[in-house]
Amino acid sequence: MNLISEIGRFVLFMKFVLHRPEKAKVFWKITFREMYLIGIDSVLIVILIATFTGAVTTIQTANQLLTPSDLFPTQLMPKFVIGAVVGTSSLLELAPTVTCLVLAGKIGANIASEIGNMKVSEQIDAYEVMGINSASFVTLPKIVAGLIMIPCLIIIANFLLIYGGVMACSATTSLTADDLIQGARLVFKPLYLKVMLTKSFIFAFLITSLSAFQGYYTTGGALEVGIAGTKAVTKICIFILFFDLIIAQLFLKS
């Protein structure tokens, strides 16, 4: 019952958010600032996470597939298979899902506490009294900025995952960068790109809208603002994993 009423509240909130902005010039000015905060400010963490995850995935996959075992003779395993596994999992899962789980912590907590703080310090009320649709004014620029910048970050992450894999190859003798690239290219399907972009737009919407929703309904003081940030991140992570499963089921069901 609680979940249903929460979903209902979210739908009503979005009904207010998805309104034509009061003044386009002001809206775009705020949106560009948000694009900087959401996108440019997150580049460093995305570079670090993607490069290291790519390297670790390559090393671990190579270890699993190239270590001699009784079940499967490793000499029969073409090395490009490692590239195929790393490339596909990067495109389908690591770039969109892992990156967005990290961004949920960084961007989601930030948005929830920013709006939560505005709420408890009556700034949201001040917008309302002025005759401004506060839900739309504080949330819509963040959603638009997220929908533009998060997919860009995911595309960057995808390249860096492969780059991390290539770097890992140079540190090992069992696999070359050519094997990795060849494998990744061999199994590439345009469908995978479609899945990655679908995930990135849906996750971007979830990160920005759920965190804004959580912040907007904060009541109390500084303690509740902190709690709103934590709750926002938890909810975003749950919904990202849930939609990840649904998208995989919809697009990749064999």
Added chain:
Amino acid sequence: MIKIEHLDKWFDDRQILFDINTEFKPGVANLVIGASGSGKSVLIKCMVGLLEPDKGKILYGDQDFISLEYHHKQNLRREIGMLFQNNALFDSLTVEENIDFPLRMFSKMSPEERKERVNFCLEKVQLTNANKKYPAEISGGMKKRVGIARAIALEIKYLFCDEPNSGLDPLTSRVIDKLLVDITKEFNITTIINSHDMKTVLDIGEHIIFIYNGQKWWEGGKSELIDARKSNKELDEFFLASF
């Protein structure tokens, strides 16, 4: 003029306001007084639309604010200014950007005209040399002045002040009170001040409403207040407790 008719407000199963009826006239400092938790903030929040009353009418001129459609309500709100208890200044904007904000959103003024209006408002509240400062860099009294300047930036008809003296020293409180009265008279606006500061009441209260446990307990001018105390135990207790 603002008229309130039979206003009730409930929070779940607890009634906060009981059948409030009153009238606020322009050009006069209207004071809503009462102890903490008496319902005076709820009354002001109902009047500006931050809370929805369960029953009654709030008439701005001849328009019932409660039954107005959303966009009509938003248009009416552009005639309302509000000074919040915690000032509610926008943290990320400087003093002049805070005052310029409603002008940028709703007026058709050029940037030069807006700048002129911002300076005019700052002069009105006697605040100079703080244009480029952020709210975090100025004192409590200065924040109140910026809040008033922002509230009057657009040519408003109604000004609401929720505890304008909270957190201020007695001297600054008197300055803010005087400022509110001067602005009310000069622009002939309907000003409603929510306060539990008896000094404010005695200084500027031309029309006073005493709220007790969510009910309008007494209404009158400051000259009648002293006499009313003799026959009104609750008002007398509140009066004495305020000193």
